[in-house]
Amino acid sequence: MRFSDIKGLIRRRLLLNYRVDPAIIQKQLPAPFRPKLHGDYSIAGVCLIRLEQMRPRIAPSILGVSSENAAHRIAVTWEDDAGLHDGVYIPRRDTSAWVNRIAGGRLFPGEHHAATFQVIEQDNHIDFRMQSQDQLVRVELSGKLTDEISTDSCFRSLHNASKFFETGSVGYSVTTDKQRLDGIRLTTDEWKVEPLSVERVYSSYFSDSNLFPPGSAVFDCALIMRNVRHAWHSESEIHVNSEVI
Numbered sequence: 001m002r003f004s005d006i007k008g009l010i011r012r013r014l015l016l017n018y019r020v021d022p023a024i025i026q027k028q029l030p031a032p033f034r035p036k037l038h039g040d041y042s043i044a045g046v047c048l049i050r051l052e053q054m055r056p057r058i059a060p061s062i063l064g065v066s067s068e069n070a071a072h073r074i075a076v077t078w079e080d081d082a083g084l085h086d087g088v089y090i091p092r093r094d095t096s097a098w099v100n101r102i103a104g105g106r107l108f109p110g111e112h113h114a115a116t117f118q119v120i121e122q123d124n125h126i127d128f129r130m131q132s133q134d135q136l137v138r139v140e141l142s143g144k145l146t147d148e149i150s151t152d153s154c155f156r157s158l159h160n161a162s163k164f165f166e167t168g169s170v171g172y173s174v175t176t177d178k179q180r181l182d183g184i185r186l187t188t189d190e191w192k193v194e195p196l197s198v199e200r201v202y203s204s205y206f207s208d209s210n211l212f213p214p215g216s217a218v219f220d221c222a223l224i225m226r227n228v229r230h231a232w233h234s235e236s237e238i239h240v241n242s243e244v245i
Contacts, residue, residue: 006055006108006232007053007054007055007232009229010049010188010225010226010228010229011050012048012049012050012121013049014048014196014223015045015048015222015224016141016201016203016219017043017161017219017220017223018206019038020041020042020212020218022042024212028074028091029076032078032079032080032240035074035075035076036075036086038164039154041154041220043164045072045073046070049071050067051066051069052066054067057231065097065099066097067096067099067100068119069095069112070094070117070139071094071171085170086167086170087172088168088171090110090173091174093112093113094113094114094132094137095112095114096115096116101114105175108232109173109183111182113132115130116131117130125143126142126143127141128140139202141201142198142199143201144199145197145224146196148195149161150198153220162223165223166191170183170184170235171183171186180237180239181239183237185233185235187230187233189230193223194223194225196223201219201222
């Protein structure tokens with residue numbers, strides 16, 4: 001049995017975004033996914049999210065659990081009998097919570113790996129470190145809230161960036177069955193992102209030259225969401241061609 005809905009509070013959600021050569025990112029996507037483009041670039045990144053009060057919709061908040069989580073994601077489009085869709089393809093999820101590892105893929109969509117997280121938040125500054133237990137994934141970030149999106153970003157305004165990511169509310173996650181992806185959809189009481197001025201950023205995934213030749217993946221911008229009531233809804237799983245396009 002799976003729960004169809006889980007709700008709680010997004011205490012903090014960081015979106016670390018990279019602009020990537022579409023031909024390079026396509027090599028990592030199984031059919032039927034294709035990169036969702038912004039201008040000449042595909043957009044990929046890491047979602048670093050602290051969830052609190054997480055519980056089935058019918059349960060009171062006092063029974064909720066908290067966790068730090070990381071999801072590597074690629075903005076994609078795909079087409080089926082219902083038409084054209086936007087969303088994200090998620091090749092990997094990591095979490096600090098054992099309950100997420102046990103329940104993920106069983107009681108609710110999303111298989112997770114174990115990871116440790118170190119987060120220091122002071123005033124409008126954040127220092128973030130994440131290391132997976134299997135030593136395959138590491139993410140580091142240091143930054144502070146600001147008023148404007150980076151002038152180096154391919155998004156010309158905060159509004160344009162916000163709209164791009166808001167439409168990617170459906171995610172499909174890799175499972176141990178390479179031909180089946182878990183589906184999940186995020187809904188929020190409100191959608192508001194703020195820009196983060198980044199002082200230092202590192203992603204072992206995007207720094208892997210075997211996946212991303214030099215210059216093919218460039219850090220673009222960081223956004224943050226805070227204190228948002230939300231829910232996760234199960235979506236129908238999708239079967240894919242395990243060979244990338």
